[in-house]
Amino acid sequence: MKILVIDDETEITSMIKDLFENEGFIVLTANDGAAGLDMMRKELPDLIILDLAMPKLSGEELCKAMRKDPNPFISNIPIIMLTAKSTDLDRILGIVLGANAYMTKPFKQDDLLNLVLKHLPGIK
Numbered sequence: 001m002k003i004l005v006i007d008d009e010t011e012i013t014s015m016i017k018d019l020f021e022n023e024g025f026i027v028l029t030a031n032d033g034a035a036g037l038d039m040m041r042k043e044l045p046d047l048i049i050l051d052l053a054m055p056k057l058s059g060e061e062l063c064k065a066m067r068k069d070p071n072p073f074i075s076n077i078p079i080i081m082l083t084a085k086s087t088d089l090d091r092i093l094g095i096v097l098g099a100n101a102y103m104t105k106p107f108k109q110d111d112l113l114n115l116v117l118k119h120l121p122g123i124k
Helices: 010-022 033-043 059-067 088-097 109-119
Strands: 002-006 026-030 047-050 079-083 101-104
Touching (some): 033 059, 059 079
Parallel strands (some): 002 047
Protein backbone atom coordinates (compact mmCIF):
# COMPACT_ATOMS: atom_id res chain seq x y z
CA MET A 1 0.00 0.00 0.00
CA LYS A 2 1.13 3.49 -0.85
CA ILE A 3 0.80 6.54 1.43
CA LEU A 4 1.46 10.11 0.31
CA VAL A 5 2.49 12.55 3.05
CA ILE A 6 2.05 16.21 2.09
CA ASP A 7 3.57 18.48 4.74
CA ASP A 8 6.09 21.33 4.66
CA GLU A 9 7.62 20.40 8.04
CA THR A 10 10.54 18.11 7.18
CA GLU A 11 10.81 16.72 10.73
CA ILE A 12 7.17 15.63 10.70
CA THR A 13 7.43 14.20 7.19
CA SER A 14 10.58 12.25 8.06
CA MET A 15 9.05 10.84 11.26
CA ILE A 16 5.85 9.76 9.47
CA LYS A 17 7.84 8.24 6.60
CA ASP A 18 9.96 6.18 9.03
CA LEU A 19 6.88 5.07 10.98
CA PHE A 20 5.02 3.75 7.96
CA GLU A 21 8.01 2.33 6.10
CA ASN A 22 8.76 0.28 9.23
CA GLU A 23 5.20 -1.07 8.90
CA GLY A 24 5.85 -2.13 5.28
CA PHE A 25 4.18 0.77 3.45
CA ILE A 26 5.56 2.64 0.47
CA VAL A 27 5.72 6.28 1.57
CA LEU A 28 5.91 9.19 -0.85
CA THR A 29 6.39 12.77 0.33
CA ALA A 30 5.80 16.29 -0.95
CA ASN A 31 6.66 19.52 0.85
CA ASP A 32 4.00 21.78 -0.64
CA GLY A 33 0.43 21.45 -1.84
CA ALA A 34 1.12 21.91 -5.56
CA ALA A 35 3.83 19.23 -5.57
CA GLY A 36 1.53 16.99 -3.55
CA LEU A 37 -1.31 17.38 -6.04
CA ASP A 38 1.02 16.52 -8.94
CA MET A 39 2.45 13.50 -7.14
CA MET A 40 -1.02 12.31 -6.12
CA ARG A 41 -2.20 12.36 -9.74
CA LYS A 42 0.92 10.56 -10.96
CA GLU A 43 1.32 7.97 -8.17
CA LEU A 44 -2.35 7.35 -7.17
CA PRO A 45 -1.68 6.58 -3.49
CA ASP A 46 -4.01 4.51 -1.34
CA LEU A 47 -4.19 7.23 1.34
CA ILE A 48 -3.01 10.81 1.87
CA ILE A 49 -1.82 12.44 5.09
CA LEU A 50 -2.25 16.17 4.53
CA ASP A 51 -1.23 19.31 6.42
CA LEU A 52 -3.48 22.36 6.05
CA ALA A 53 -1.05 25.28 6.12
CA MET A 54 1.39 24.84 3.24
CA PRO A 55 3.04 26.95 0.56
CA LYS A 56 1.80 27.12 -3.05
CA LEU A 57 -1.49 25.31 -2.41
CA SER A 58 -3.13 24.95 0.98
CA GLY A 59 -4.39 21.66 2.31
CA GLU A 60 -7.94 22.99 2.09
CA GLU A 61 -7.52 23.82 -1.61
CA LEU A 62 -5.88 20.47 -2.34
CA CYS A 63 -8.62 18.56 -0.54
CA LYS A 64 -11.32 20.46 -2.42
CA ALA A 65 -9.57 19.83 -5.78
CA MET A 66 -9.30 16.11 -5.06
CA ARG A 67 -12.94 15.70 -4.10
CA LYS A 68 -14.03 17.47 -7.31
CA ASP A 69 -11.68 15.48 -9.57
CA PRO A 70 -13.56 13.59 -12.32
CA ASN A 71 -11.40 10.48 -11.80
CA PRO A 72 -13.24 8.42 -9.14
CA PHE A 73 -10.01 6.86 -7.92
CA ILE A 74 -8.61 10.31 -7.09
CA SER A 75 -11.82 11.73 -5.70
CA ASN A 76 -12.19 8.77 -3.32
CA ILE A 77 -8.65 8.55 -1.91
CA PRO A 78 -8.93 8.66 1.90
CA ILE A 79 -7.48 11.86 3.38
CA ILE A 80 -6.27 12.32 6.93
CA MET A 81 -5.69 15.95 7.80
CA LEU A 82 -2.80 16.28 10.22
CA THR A 83 -2.35 19.86 11.31
CA ALA A 84 -1.56 22.25 14.13
CA LYS A 85 -4.90 23.97 13.47
CA SER A 86 -7.06 22.75 16.31
CA THR A 87 -10.22 24.82 16.53
CA ASP A 88 -13.65 23.28 16.09
CA LEU A 89 -14.09 25.46 12.99
CA ASP A 90 -10.90 24.01 11.45
CA ARG A 91 -12.11 20.45 12.13
CA ILE A 92 -15.53 21.15 10.63
CA LEU A 93 -13.97 22.81 7.59
CA GLY A 94 -11.67 19.83 7.06
CA ILE A 95 -14.53 17.34 7.16
CA VAL A 96 -16.81 19.52 5.00
CA LEU A 97 -14.04 19.77 2.37
CA GLY A 98 -13.83 15.99 2.27
CA ALA A 99 -11.26 14.79 4.80
CA ASN A 100 -12.02 11.35 6.21
CA ALA A 101 -10.33 12.15 9.52
CA TYR A 102 -8.70 15.05 11.33
CA MET A 103 -5.78 14.84 13.76
CA THR A 104 -3.95 17.69 15.45
CA LYS A 105 -0.21 18.13 16.02
CA PRO A 106 1.47 17.18 18.23
CA PHE A 107 0.28 13.60 17.93
CA LYS A 108 1.18 10.12 19.11
CA GLN A 109 2.60 7.86 16.43
CA ASP A 110 0.41 4.92 17.51
CA ASP A 111 -2.70 7.09 17.18
CA LEU A 112 -1.74 8.09 13.63
CA LEU A 113 -0.94 4.50 12.70
CA ASN A 114 -4.31 3.29 14.01
CA LEU A 115 -6.14 6.07 12.18
CA VAL A 116 -4.41 5.24 8.90
CA LEU A 117 -5.15 1.53 9.27
CA LYS A 118 -8.80 2.36 9.95
CA HIS A 119 -9.10 4.34 6.70
CA LEU A 120 -7.08 2.22 4.30
CA PRO A 121 -9.25 0.22 1.91
CA GLY A 122 -9.03 -3.50 2.46
CA ILE A 123 -7.39 -3.31 5.89
CA LYS A 124 -9.39 -3.96 9.05
